[in-house]
Every structure is written in C-alpha cells, then in structure tokens.
Amino acid sequence: GAKVRKDKTQLADSAKRFVKKLENISDEEAQEILEEKNYVAALGICARGSMGNGSGVSGGEVYSFQTPKRSSKMAELASELAQTPGQSVEPGHSECPEKTGKTPQNSTWKCNSKKKEAVSATPYRLRKRLPVPDLYLESESEYSASCSEEEDEEDQQEVNTVSSGQKTPAKTKASCMPPPRNTLARKNKKDKMSNLVEEYFEAHSSSKVHTSDRMLQKLRKRRLDQQTLHDLLKKAPLAYAAEIKDLNQQHESLFSKWMLQLHLGFNIVLYGLGSKRDLLEKFRTSVLQDSVHLVVNGYFPSITVRSILNSITEEVLDHIGTFRSPLDQLEFIIKNFREDSSLELYVLIHNLDSQMLRGERSQQILAQLSSLPSIYLIASIDHINAPLMWDQAKLSLYNWLWYETTTFKPYVEETSYENSLLVQQSGSLALSSLTHVLRSLTSNARGIFRLLAQYQLENKDNPSYPGLSFQDFYQQCREAFLVNSDLTLRAQLTEFRDHKLIRTKRGADGVEYLLIPIDDSTLTDFLEKEDEDI
C-alpha cells in the first residue's frame, strides 16, 4: 500500500523534471515543428482528393516507438473480436453472444490463469512497471480486477452484455474504468510527451520479455510441410474474391498508362499490400507479348545480380563469354544498349526488395541498368522499409513513378521460398526449391547429392542413423567417378551447406557425418523426379 504510493510519487517527480527539460528543448524546436506542420498541411490538402484509397493517414500515428504491452492483451483482443460478430447478432439475444464469448475464453485462458495468480502474488513489481497513468488507466483497472477471479468474471460478463449491444471494444473498456480514476486523477495532468518518453524507456529498460511459455508442440499438432500447406490453403476459400477482383481490374486499367510512362523514361515501382505477381504477370502477357522482356523473380532465394546480368548478356545480347566483375558486365551491357538504339528490353522484377537484391551494390547496378533509356524497368516492393534502400543518387537513376497497387492477394509464390517460421522448423525444405537449386548445379554435383540421398533413403528405417561419414562418402564418390580428390568434394559440400541442402554433424568419435535435413517422402519424390528428368 504505502510503499507503492511512495514509488509512484518518486516517479512522478522524476517525470516532472523530465518535462521541464523537454520544454527547454521544445522551445527551440517549436519553429521547426511549425514549419513541418505547414508542410504537412500543404501536402495533406492535396491528398484527400479523388483518390479513394485513403492515404490520408499522417505519419506520426503509423509506426511510433515501442511501447510496453502486456502479454495477455492479444488473447483479450482475440476474444473481443470473436465476441463482436459484426452485424449478424440481434441485440435482443443476450445469451447467445455470451456463450460464444465464454467458450473461447475458456480455451484461451486456461494457461493464463496461472499467470494471473502470479500477478496477484507479486503486485509490487508490477505496479512499478506501470508508472504511466494516462494510457494505462485501463490496464491498471484490469490488473486490480485480476486480483480476484470472480471480479474478472464479472467484468468480463459486463463486456459481453455491452458488446451484444453493438458497442465498440473501446467503449466497453471505458465502462469498467471509473473506480481507480480518482486515485490517479492528479497524475492525469502530465504531458503527453512525458508519457511517450516514459514508455520508451520503460520498454527498453528491461531486457526480459514476458510471454507465456507455451510451445507449439504442446498443441499436439503435426507440422505441416509445404505441400500439405499448399493443399490446405487451396481448400480454404479466398475471402472477398469479388472485391479483390474489382481492385485488380482497377489496376489493370493502368497498363497502357504504364507503357506510355515507361517509354518516356520513367520506371515504375508498385507498392501496397498483397502479391503483385499476378498483376505483373498479367501486364506481361497482355502488353509485352511481342517485345523482349526479362522476368526476375526476386523472391527466389538464390537470385543474384550476377544472374540477372548474365541472362541479359547471354539471352538478350547473345554474348558468350564471362566477365571479370559485374561492373565490367554492366559496362558491356550499357555500351551495347547505347550503340544499338533498336535494342529494347523490358525488365520485370518481382520483389525488388528481397533478401538477395536489397544490398547496396546490387541496387546500384540495377539502378544504373534502369537508367538506360532503352531498358524499361517495372518492379514491385513489399517490405515496409524497402524505400530505405535508395539514396538520392539511386532514386534519380531509377527515376521511379510510384503506383499504389494494393491487391490483397496472398503471397503464395513469394512466401513459398521464404524459410517460413512454422514450416522451416520441421526441417523440411520444399521440393520445388530443392529442384530449383539443384538444377543450377553441375551434373557431378547433382550426382553427389543423389548418392547421399539414396544412402539416406536406404537407411530410413534405422532410427539411430547418424548420417553418412565423410570418408565413406568420399569413397563412394570416387567409385562413381564424381570427384577426384577430397578437396573437390569438400568444396562441393560447402556449396550444399550454403544452400542448406545438407547438414554436418560431428559424431562421438569425431567423425563428420552428413545428413540431408529433409524428410524421406520429399526425398523420394525428389529422386523420382530426377529420374524422370534423366
């Protein structure tokens, strides 16, 4: 009781001092801020216009600093969302939503209840962690409520009944706020600024993050590999297909405009939520049928600038030969395109901001490429920080025109290569990516991989199979005339390892064991497919 109060006042004092300092600073900055506001206003006026696709959100509220969050909030929000089933519920039936509200609650809170007990046992520490009242009035109230389960239940029911009357969650929270307000009223006066500062430092003060300790394994759910995932998703109907189609048709009407602008020396970049792959594909098939074009799948995990340049020199310019460095190659391309004005090339890049292409050097090269008058670049970006890749010099080389194309389409292709969080953990690599990677290797390398795969499949019934030891493997490879020294084999294995095709483990006896971290069914599939190819 008393001690807590003391803590609070101390915090308040320090916060006030902070505010004073801030005021000094803010005086100096006031002018600047004013100007900025003018600027924002000037730009903002024009924003709300014909464009219905609401870009009228001011920057400040989009991505601000980190603020502390409570762990249980997600579950709360989930149940709230589940409880407000939109327009389908009639206000009269108050029992029905209560039921639906309670069932998820029970399931989600089963493990949280333990945590809540812990909360009520150590109130001091937690109160210290919640020194900022203004935003946290509600949280405080909820914590005080959570001291006793019955009260919590009551509150929850209150929420339920209110929400059945079609109120927003914000309002329901307001309804359970009043009691603690009096004690905290004096603190309410504090600046919003100090709030922000406090929150920021609080969020960064403790390195410990409080999340529940549950694991996915406890859900007793089998891991999905890429194939089943794909199948399952096919079963799930795409929501709002009609609206998405409308949206895409809007974008497709821009194709001729894009062509015009590409020809006038601009390059086009598409942004917005949703996969833009289909859109670009459609653009390609409908407009670029008769012209030379190059499609770059940036999301592919092993794409490099070099491969892009190679495909330009080899396929477009019909040049055979190698270059010492990408810069030389670039120079060669530029020279060719400069000299031959009849040469035109459309380059479509899906995901210009992918892992492999976002590097400084690759962007520089691509920018220089795109600045050629007879190379027309149209690219898509997805990452929220993608525009940070470009500095002024690159931007002027790219000469972008930005187009917002929010499609809401799922990123099917793009995420299939991503070592997705939930899929990767099972260690399975998609068959498609496996074949993609291997296709780019030499036949000897493929042979080496086959040997390893076959050996692994032969031993698949052995649960304690450690993998193939390096020496044995080397012998086998030699017998099959695949390598001539263990150095070449090692070089090859390094390449496999870089592509995450194999894993090495040291056994108890210090021998290196090689293992393909792919489940057996995929491996069998792969071998069958390989056999077909040969």
Added chain:
Amino acid sequence: FRGRTDDSEDVKLRFATCQSLWNQMKLETEQVQEDLNKQLFDNLVSFLRRSHSESQEKATEWTCQMKTREIPTAALVLGVNVTDHDLTFRSLSEVLQNSVTPYIALLEAKDCPGIKNLMQKLIGQLMNCYVDVDSFEDEDYVQVSQNRIRCSMTSLINWYGSVTKKTDSETPSKKRTSSSRHWQSPPVVVVFKDMESFTTRVLQDFIVISSQHIHELPLVLIFGIATSPMIIHNLLPHSVSSLLCIELFQSLSCKEHLSTIIDKLLLTAHFPFKLGEKVLQVLINIFLYHDFSVQNFIKGFQLCIVEHFYSQPLSVLCCQLVDAKKRVNSLSHSQCENIRRLPSFRRYVESQVSEKQIALLTADGFLKEVIQKLLEDLHVYHANYMPVLRCLHIFTSSLPKYPLGKQIRELHCACLENRVWETEEYESSLQLARMLNKSDLVTMLQQCVEILMSSSGKEFDKTVEKLKEFLTQFQKLEGEAFQERDVSVSSQKELQKKTDLYHLQKSLLELKESRRSKKLTKFEVLRFELVDYIDSLVRNYLVPADHKTLHEIMYFNTASVLREHLNAAPRIALHTALNNPYCYLENQALKSDGGSISNKAPDICIVYKLHLECGRLINLSDWLEAFSTVVTGAEGPNADAASSDQVDDVIHARFIRAVSELELLGFIKPSKQKADHVARLTWGGC
C-alpha cells in the same frame, strides 16, 4: 503504338503535341542550365589555362621546379543536390574537351575502392579518349588499354610523353588544327566527382604519388564537393593537402537555379501548358523539403505534362494560339461535348442570355467560334498576367517581412490560388507600400516601365504612359521637397527660441496638432494614387486562372496524382490496408468504426491486429490460439464442429500463410531467444 485508353480520335495529335512541347521545354531548361553554368565554367577554364602555363614557365627554371611539388587543384562546391551534379560534370567535361584539353578522366568513388582501381580507371579513360582524338591509330592503343597490366604512374607518363610527342611530330596540317584548340602539351584533368565519398587512403596515395610526377605530367585535379570546402582539410592531413594548390569555385545555388527555371518555363506566355497552384506547390515542396534537386523538379514537371495530355482529351487545344484555332475548327462532335462538360464552360454558358445558351449547347459551329474567341481571351490573359505579376513582385519583394513572399513563385502561387486582392497579406503589403520612400518608388517605377515596355501586350501602352506620368511627377516633386524642408527647419528654429518650459510644451502640442491635421504632402498624395493604380492593375489582370473560362485546357491541377507518383508513402498504404481493409475492399462486412476491425477481415489483417498487442517477442502458439478464436468466432455459432481436426488444419495453414506474409512485409522476424517465438520489428500503430 503508345495507345491511350480513351477512344478519342486525335490521340496521335495529342501525343505529338505533348512530345513537341516537352522537347521545347527540355531545350529551354538545358539552355538555362548552360547559361547558369557558363560563368562557372569560364572561370574554371581560365584557371586551368593559367595553372598550366605557370607550370610551363616554371619548368624552365630549376629553382622554381624544386618548389613546385604542388598540384593545381580546383575545388568545386556544388551544393547538396547530388543528383544534379552528374549533368554539371558532363557538360563541364564537354566544355573542357572543346577548349582546353582532350585528356579528361572522370572518377567516381564507387569505382575506386582502392588506389589500383583508381589508376586502372584513370588510365583506361585517358587512353580511350586519346583513341577518340585520332582514330587511325586505335588498334595500337586499344591493345594498351586492354592489357592494363602495369597501370602505374610511369606507364601513364610514358604514354603522355609519346602522345604529346606524336602530336608535335604530326603532319603540319594536323598540328595546326590540334594546336589551335589545345596547347602543345595539354594538361591532364582528373575530376573527382564526389570527393566526400572517396576513402581518404586512396585520395592521399593518389595525391602523393602524382605530386612526385607533376613535372613530367601536367596534372590538374578537380574536386566535386557537396558540403563545404572545409572537407578537404578534414579528409586530407596537412602533409597531403600542402601538396595541393587549391582554388575555390562556387556553383550557383540550386534555389536560384530553380527560380530561373520557373521563370523561364512557367512565367512566360511562350508555353501554353501551365501548372495549377496546388501542383506547383507540391513540386516546390518536394524540392524544398526533400531533395533540392532541380533535376527532380523537371522530372515532376515532365510527369505533369504527360499526365495532362493523357488524362485530358481536350488537351489537343493546348498549343500555340494559331494551331489551336485550326484545331478548334476540326473538332469532332464528341470533343465538343467534352467542352460542354467542362465546369468552367458551364459557368460561362449560365452567364449568357438564354438564346445564346441554347446555341452554345446545340450548335457545334457556333460553339467553335465561341471557343476560338475564348481561347484568344485566355492567351491575352496570359500575356497580360505575366508582366503585371512581375510589376507587383517588384513592389512586394522590397517590402519589409515580405508579406507576399520573397520569390516571384510564391506570389504566383498566391495569385493562382484565389483573388489575391482579397487576402490579408495583400492588404498589409499595400499598407506597407504606402509607406515606401521616394527613391525606392522611383526605381521600382522605372523597372515596371521597362517590364511593361518589353512585353508584347498592346493594352499596356496606356499603363506605361500612366506610369511614366507618375515618374515625372515624382521627379518634379524633387524641387518642392526642398521648400518643404525649409518650412520644417524654420518651425524648429522657432522651437529653439522659446526657452520657457510652459511655452515649449504648448508649442509642441501645437506642432503636433498641426502635423495631425496637416494636409498630406504632395508626395504622399501621389504615392497613394500610385498604389491605388497598381491595385487596380492587379484587380484587372491578376484574376486567378480558375475563374477563366476553358482554363482546364491549359492548366494541370490534379495534384494528388503527382503526389502519389512522386512522393508516395508505401508504409501508409500498407498501414491502411492492414488496419482498415474496407478502404480497398468495399464490402459492407468489413465496415467498422473507430480503430477496431471486424473479425471477418482478411486473415493477414487479423493476424496483424493481434500482433500489435504484443511486446518485443510474440509467442507463436498464443498467436495461433488467438487467431483461431477469432476465426471460429467469425464463422459463427453454427460452426460447432470447430474442434474437428480438418477445420483446425485449415486454420493452421491460414495462420502460417498470414504469418509468413507478415514476415515478408517486414513486421516480424524469427527469433532465437526463445523457442517458438518471433520478434516484432515495428511499434505503435493501431
């Protein structure tokens, strides 16, 4: 082949007009650029000549030679708009090639990570440019440049020696032509385009090495500097910078550059295409707040032109008056309908008498006649607008605190926005103008007269006369002013006589009274008249363009398009799409009020929304649980088979997809801190 979507027949014509207009404007901007750089380049060229000749002179004296380890260097301060520099350097090298020396190497920091690369690049460029000069020997030299085995200073010197010797021993005719353009031993100019981004080691090494060889190789360096000349001393230690003999050159600031461009492109009656107020504002804002790049401004301007011609079918008429009249005659019926649909034309029709209204709306022939007349009006309006704007600018730009802005573009914007004489700023500036002193007024008047005389508008004869009249009157006042001064002096004398305190007070009061009630002096009267006259001019000629009929043909005013394409905000678009999918998918089920979203939103929106509630780490299994709660809740109570494995798998799959999409978008990343956890990468939101 550049098809446009609309089906009007004069697409080609429109495109041709657009292209020709853009080419004209581009030429104009290039001209401007050249003019602006001329001064700078002249200075540079003379510097190069001087430095070179000095070193030649000194080469004759042994004593001096010992001292001259210094490399003549020009530091070129270009300003922060890095993107424009390329153009400047290109034209610079052209100028130098034509007037001073064929041996120029342009080096960029990104090509030169080490001294070796730098030398390679340098020698490659120099030898290639030699090949350009006399092409009949190229096999020999191409080989040399391809070998590139020993890219050392000595090879460079040998090459230089051989080249200069050769040009000397060329056939007389050849020698004459070459020596008329260049000297016998032209200097080798090395340009460092972006001095700041070179690594210090490379620069130092290069300078030290080349200073050793300065006698054999007349080297001149040019540094392109974006920040301040101090950077040279920051980058290079004293021992190295003492080897340089630096002279500073300042290029024109980009703001001045911009205002000349605006002056030449927008504030003339030459080009029929005009920018609306908001568009201009957006362009200028991008310039001032984002990049200071004139190049980007011009790019935006080009986009404006393209957009205008693309989206406005009537832009066929956006050309010179003579052509426009011809084109009006050949307008099709649908185009006439387009004209009738213009809001400004509707206003015009409504102001006419009823018979004329009917004629305008039904008869194409009559309509065309009227359009011709209106177009002519519009052209006359432009012709008058510009000089008057300049006059007004002369008056307002010298006022204290610049109520109407310092630059003419600000005034232009104000005039375009709405009736300028109704604004407060205009009011206050008139007030201030009424307090100007005479000499200022006279000079301003003279300037105005010059502007109006030079303009082609016929209507200005009268105004010029009137202004001249004012001018003479002001000059007449000169004599009278002396008399007035006498009067005031005498009254002061009276003051001094009276020493009595009481009398003094009284007389002071009297004086004050008389001052207050005193009639305005002649000068003041005249000043008032003049200001009123200017005011009337403004009211007459500076009507905002939106009030003119058919302004849509010439003015491009959809600023939102421009903003979207040039100054896009991808993060905000993502944010709205995730938080408020209704904006894009206009389905009633998605409609929600406030910050919340309904549980029927697309999966990724729900997942995003849930992740906003988490701290730095997110527990995947909690997340999945929450997600499935929401989704099953959305499917309603009839989905009582929610526990069945099949449905769960589908939800699981959907969850996986949504999470990996968020990862692709950069909201989360895998974390190794704790099993089954991901880290959040953004904060705030909702």
